[in-house]
Amino acid sequence: MITGSLVALITPMLSSGAVDTKKLDDLIEFHIRSGTHGIVAVGTTGESSTLTTKEHxxxxxxxxxxxxxxxxxxxxxxxxxxxxxxxxxxxxKEAGADACLLVTPYYNKPTQEGLFQHFKAIAEAVDIPQILYNVPGRTACDMSNETVIRLSKISNIVGVKDATGDLIRGKELIAAVAEDFAVYSGDDPTAVDLMLLGGKGNISVTANVVPTSVAKAAELAIAGDKASAYAADDLIKPLHTKLFVESNPIPVKWACSQLGLCDEAIRLPLTVLSEDKKATVKQAMMDAGAITV
Incomplete structure (x- = not known):
């Protein structure tokens, strides 16, 4: 089972809009040095919706x-x-990934049965561990706990990223699925709480900016050290909210550019962080210890 801090990695780009392959390699090495436990490549934070299939x-x-x-x-x-x-x-699978993360279909708003059949078809077609991803705030599609439980019985569907931020719902789901089915947080503000309830990790936006701190909080929470996990998380809480002052990944890309990790370039229809939001994000970075000035 994959556990811990799993960075929802940004996809660095050049000002031309092309993927910056050099900075991508540099980002990977940065995360490995910083103690990140796993990398989620080309998730929604990685601008999957605007990359071509080949680029993806x-x-x-x-x-x-x-x-x-x-x-x-x-x-x-x-x-x-x-x-x-x-x-x-x-x-x-052909590239050698350890697992896949599959967001619920967006815009077309399938029924719960449609969601079940969608994910079942993918699982049956490709023999690789698969993690479901429920983020109704971005997709206009909410996969119920009941549907996740049904899907959890398919052998190569091994987990779910729950980005609802609903801890009651998360607790009920953890209690209902088998021990070898992983429930991950996809919501940085409530991630420590979910891991203390039995979640296996945090697929994190904040980890792009302060990977060592997010990894430490995840390790402590998974170990059940409540006081220390909350103390570690308190230090980076400003980023959990301020990295969403505009649509993700706009703020996190700008924050990473301030760390010299990439350019702030982003694909249309997203645009670079607005001037009037930069001071807010910068202050959160300072409060979290990511930068000093």
Missing amino acids: ADVIRQVVRTVNGRIPVIAGTGANATHEAIDLTLAA
Whole structure:
């Protein structure tokens, strides 16, 4: 089972809009040095919705190649068309990813039965560990606990990233699934709470900026050290909210550019962080110890 702090890695880009492959390699090494437990490549924070299919597969291959087995790589392969998700998941398996992360279909708003059949079809088509991803605030599609429980009985569906931020719902889900089915947080502000309830890790946006701190909080929470986990998380709490002052990944890309990790470039229809939001994000970075001035 993959556990701990799993960074929802940004995809660095050049001002031309092309993927910056040099900075991508540098980012991977930065996270390995910093104690990140696993990398999620080309998830929604990695701008999967605006990369071409070829770029998507190329980034997964590069991440797998550069990581070279040092930490797990989870490839984002979700789509709102089942056939497209299968194609991306096949590409991730061929690249050597350890697992795939599949967001619920966005915009077309399937029923719960449609969600079940969608994920079942992908699992049956590609023999690779698969993690479901529920983020209704971004997809307009909310996968119920009951549907997750049904899907958890499929052998290669091994976990779910719950980005609802609803701890009552998360606790009920953890209690209902088998011990070998992982529930991960996808909501940085409530991640420590979910891990203390039995969650296995945090697929984190904040980890892009302060990876060592997020990894420490995750380790403590998973170990059940409540006081120390909260103390570690308190130091970085400003980032959990301020990295969402505009649509993700706009603020986190700008924050990473301030650390010299990448350019602030981002693909349309997203645009770079607004001038009037930069001071807010910078102050949060200072409060969290990411920068000093």
